[in-house]
Amino acid sequence: MPQVRIIAKNFIDMVASLPAVKLDMLYANPFICEAILRSLPPLAKKYVLQMLYIDAPVPAKSMEEWVLPDGLSKHRVAIDRLIQLRVLTETVDRKKETSYEMNQKFQLNLQKQLIYGGVLPRESMPSNSVMLPSLEELEMYALEQWEVCTFPAASYQLQPSGKVNKLQFFNDEGFPTWPLESKVFHFIIEKEGSRLTEYGFQFLLMDTNAQLWYIVREYIANAEERGVDPASIISFLLELSFHEIGQAYNLNTLNEVQQSTIKDLADLGLVKLQQGRKESWFLPTKLATTLSVCLSDTSTRRQGYVVVETNFRLYAYTTSKLHCEIMRLFARVEYQLPNLIVGAINKESLYNAFENGITADQARFFFFFFFIILFLQQNAHPRVAEKTPTVPENVTDQIRLWESDLNRIEMSPAQLYDEFPSKVNSKDLFEAACDYAREYGALLWEDSKKMQLVVKSELHNEMREYLRRQK
Amino acid sequence: MAQFIINMNSSLPSNQKFIIRVLDKTHLFVQPHVAEMIRVAIAEFRESNTYGKPP
Secondary structure, rough: OOOOOOOOOEEEHHHHHOOHHHHHHHHHHHHHHHHHHOOHHHHHHHHHHOOOOOOOOOOHHHHHHOHHHHHHHHHHHHHHHHHHHHOEEEOOOOOOOOEEEEEEHHHHHHHHHHHHHOOOOEEEEOOOOOOOOHHHHHHHHHHHHHHHHHHHHHHEEEEOOOOHHHHOOOOOOOOOOOOOHHHHHOOOOOOOOOOHHHHHHHHHHHHHHHHHHHHHHHHHHHHHOOOOOOHHHHHHHHOOOOOOOOOOOEEEHHOOOHHHHHHHHHHHHOEEEEEOOOOOOEOOHHHHHHHOOOOOOOOOOOOOOOEEEEOOEEOOOOOOOHHHHHHHHHOOOEEEOOOOEEEEEOOHHHHHHHHHOOOOOOOHHHHHHHHHHHHHHHOOHHHOOOOOOOOOHHHHHHHHHHHHHHHOOOOOOEEEEOOOOOOOOOHHHHOOOOOHHHHHHEEEEEEEOOOEEEHHHHHHHHHHHHHHOOO | OOHHHHHHHHHHOOOOOOEEEEOOOOEHHHHHHHHHHHHHHHHHHHHHHOOOOOO
16 A cells, blocks of 8 residues: 555644643643543543543552553553653652553643533524524535535646646636635645646545545644744634534634634635624534544545446546546546536546656556546445456456556666676675675665676666675 | 667657667656656657547
8 A cells, every 4th residue: 555645644743843832831721631632542531531630640650550461552542642742741759660650731621521521612692583594405515515625736737739728717816715825725726727636636546534534634733924823723623623513603702813814714615604683603514523633534525426448438426516626637527417427437547647746757557547447436426336356357357467567677777787896806805795785775776697787876876886895 | 669769760860869778668768858758759659549529
């Protein structure tokens, strides 16, 4: 399994990497404490709850007695995680024994949360004063907004004639409604060439949750550049995830920072803003509430919609423009009906994707088409999803064959070493040189009869030194 | 594919020959600046061997 270069990093990992002072400030918010608790591995959760009402530090030895011997590795993982999040602090006393103490603020707030049941700092507005959209409408809104944001990434493709395919609802600059513009998407699209980069291709083929994580993470990382404290955004997002979907909350309960953040979140589809006669309010959508819930694995997936047939035809039961563009990336779209997109995968369309998505780094070619196959498998229509294999083998095999056809030749800069002196011990010198190169993984070819070897250029200087020393 | 490159090499005038040494049946040692040219030649060879249905 190749390394997916965009790893949808855990929100909590980002929280854990905050400096100690900021983390302590975060723990003043009881919701954050609960969100952190939810994100812990099961053993760590148990430890936190056990130590919740213990005030004195607990010796490490007695904690180790809580697990069976074969659980010790999990124990270590749990303790390390807790220390990383500064939930537990380690102290060594005079007898050189370690003990762990729980973070006071964290402890206090979690206790409060348990006792009082987590009252949100704002109440939802009474239903007679606001017109609430239904839950389905809210979900549609969230999906639409999300697509509007990721769509520009998909619509930037080079047509064969070299012209950039821009759509009507963006003006000439490209991203009028997206406030984060180049900062977030610079890795997706090369600005000069207006081409989808390799990361962008992978990004589009990931599922929505992973994409959302990535954008949110970038947004928070950029916050500091814009002069906003990332910790306050994190705490707001975590708080938001505890709100109820579809309930309206008054905008005047938010402070300044939160008000400016909420506009960006509305663009992303995490909340919906509405205005009444006197007041304005926001409604969290499903995307917001799943932010803290799906911390390690992907939760509710959208229903798949793609059927691939053994004659290389592709049927996508979708109305979304984004899906159409994604199809166009690697397949030839033949018909577009009201609820169906019909296309075919063939060599030209795949090579087209290859040209659109890859820069000239040969090493990455190998797994590129893998993502296409993965995308097809993950988004399989429920009708075919039960069948194994979801995508017919002849299609996947052919895609792999086409891909390997592109990699007929492997090239690497190298140096040829020959004319080892025909002395008595030159054979040993030759063998030693081969071993040396092999250790660094730089040996490309050797012939012991002719006493020649080819070594990668990067090792050339060290190789010269080595041979000089041997003489 | 190795034979293809060797053939291409021998068809070039002698000041443009790029193979420094033929190492074995599947390895060649060539001058560095021809990498792109070899890639393009192989791509052309591949295209000429592919059937594309006329539109």
